[in-house]
Amino acid sequence: MSQAPAPFGPEYGFGIYVHWPYCAKICPYCDFNVYAAKDRDNSPLLSAIRKDLEIHRPRMPEHGKADSLYLGGGTPSLLAPADIAGLVTAAEDSFGLKPDAEITLEANPNDILRMDLEGLKAAGVNRLSIGVQSLRDHALAFLGRDHDSEIARMAMTRAMKVFRNSSIDLIYARPGQSHDEWQVELEEILDFGAPHISLYELTIEERTAFGKAAARGHMTPMEDDDQADLYELTQDVLSSAGLPAYEVSNHAVSEAYQSRHNKTYWNGGDWIGVGPGAHGRLSVGGNRYASEAERQPATYIANVQALASGWSDASKLYPIDNARELLAMGLRPATGIDRRRIETVADRALPQTKIDVFVDEGWMVQDGSRIALTAKGRLLADALTAELSP
Structure with a gap:
């Protein structure tokens, strides 16, 4: 029998995530750590992020150069190319970036139309993730976006001329959205020729404006069965267009x-x-450790200035928590995961009888020690993960 693979670690990828917390407008569905941009001096926070990367280096002697750098938020496209170049340089100086490293910037359509995209490319960015969210003006207004469909179309066209490696984000399963409407919208998006599309069902989080509206009865989320229908339509349309799902969304x-x-x-x-x-x-x-940086920008800056890094917490994960996370995350991509990794951490076997049932139902495939969800199974991902969870 072959040796069980390592359960986790940089051999499965090593990335750097930079969170820029400011937004021109906070969307009612957003549950991220974000704040209104306003007029402010960004220098202290940029300096703290660069210093935080430097502080991380001696704590991670087993890590080589990073495979990826992701600038997310918030709205990091509010930053100037020179500021972004400074963050890329800090990542390079602290850890190094592999020659083919993926460097992604999340960008809103309005920013794409005003930005120096060539300057952005010169700063090191080689991939854009564009927050289009919809091509329907009424949907964009409902989602609280600060752009309309015309701006979205112009932004995608402009972005694709400079960044062939662009991804488009859309939100569907909106209240009242019909099957036919969503199909037409998908077909319009496909016409732009983006090589990557992320499609997220609208999730109503309790702490958000939408969550509060739903709690008051002012908003009714789409029924689960209707969401499932739209999910299946999404898979069919994009697979037929040559963009199969390599992960749930x-x-x-x-x-x-x-x-x-x-x-x-x-x-x-x-x-x-x-x-x-x-x-x-x-x-x-x-x-394995889970780190979480201080949420408030001022506190984060103060922490870094005290040379403690921006962490508010960096706790050692218990084996059972590691195993459950590996399972939940590992079943999201179409390639699945080697079950031995989970069983090594949990020190117990996954229930083979349940796996057999899932395979018989067409929800899962098993190839040796590797298990993966089928397209049908990904509709039930959360429930199936819970059934298998150690």
Whole structure:
């Protein structure tokens, strides 16, 4: 029998995530750590993020150069190319970036139209993730976006001329959205030729404006069965167009355009999280740690200035928590996960009888020690994961 693979760590990917917390407008569905941009001096926070990366280096002697750098938020496209170049340089100086490293910037359509995209490319960015969310003006207004459909279309066209490696984000399963409406919208998005599309069902989180509206009865989320119908339609339309799902919500024309940074999350790799509220997963000395940076920008800056890094917490994960996370994340991509990794951490076997049932139902496939959900099974991902969870 072959030796069981390592359960987690940088051999499954090593990324750096930078969280920029400011937004021109806070969307009613957003549950991230974000704040209104306003007029402010960004220099202290940029300086703190760069210093935070430097502080991480001696704590992670087993890590080589990073596979990816992801600038998310918030709205990091509010930053100037020179500021972004400074963050890329800090990542390079602290850890190094592999020659083919994926460097992604999340960008809103309005920013794409005003930005120096060539300057952005010169700063090191080689992939854009564009927050389009919809091509319907009434939906954009409902979602609280600060752009309309015309701006979204112009932004995608402009972005694709400079960044062939661009991803488009859309939100569906909106209240009242019909099957036919969503199909037409998908077909319009496909016409732009983006090699990667991320499609997220609208989730109503309790702490958000939408969550509060739903609690008061002012908003009714789409029924689960209707959401499932739209999910199946999404898979059919994008697969037929040559963008099959390589993960529950993500589609790409080929492996070359799949998100390397997100694959690090799903595959149980390591990533550093810097910036207010950023999370990380770090493997050191055979143990795995969960880090969370201070959420308030001022507190984060003060922590870094005290040379303690921006972490508010970096706790060692218990084996059972590691195992459950590996299972939940590992079943998201279409490639699945080697069950031995989970069983090694949990020190117990996954229930084979349940796996057999899932295979018989067409929800899962099993190839040796590797298990993966089918397209049908991904509709039930949360429930199936809970059934198998050690």
